[in-house]
Amino acid sequence: MSPTGDSALEIRLLEPEQRDVALALRLHPHQLDWVPDVADSLALVDRHDNADPWLFWVGDVAVGFCAVTHGGATSSIGGFLVDRDHQGKGYGKAALALVVADTFRSQAKCDSILLTVREGNDPARQLYEGFGFVATERWHRGERIFSLTRAQARKALDRLQAKRKDATP
């Protein structure tokens, strides 16, 4: 069972032969400036010592991607996206919970997860703040940094579990 209780969506580490699957994910034209190309995210993963490229799957359909880089006390989520044909179905929310849970589980030294959001990308901001990420006053390459501590993540994941229990008849 996933931490969200959403059994429809799974995250799986991208296998080398699945790069084309990730590269085939598409965004709406107005979203292209909001997130790095999958190719750039894959190049970052290739350069990094400790990075997880995740594909999001619903059955055998790849619906999204992100790259998580690990650096001791902090991990960073980048390139987070859901394919344009699959947006608005709750997959971003489910994938985010799974990625956060896996990151804190696998990175014992990680205290917080960081990510950045461009001003004006309200859907992403709402997704991250809705989960429990907190906007900081710090910026990276013109994008605001959001942060989630281990304690905040635990709270968010517990809240999702409780919601799922309430929804079970």
Ligand SMILES: CC(C)(COP(=O)(O)OP(=O)(O)OC[C@H]1O[C@@H](n2cnc3c(N)ncnc32)[C@H](O)[C@@H]1OP(=O)(O)O)[C@@H](O)C(=O)NCCC(=O)NCCS
């Ligand atoms: C941001 C993104 C990943 C959300 O994925 P998604 O699967 O469509 O999101 P979900 O259906 O799981 O919705 C999760 C939450 O995101 C927010 N959200 C999603 N789409 C939204 C929209 N069009 N407007 C406002 N908020 C929106 C809402 O808070 C929503 O929660 P709610 O349904 O309880 O209101 C997706 O829109 C995307 O890939 N955007 C382009 C790339 C991008 O900007 N990535 C983030 C880079 S920082």
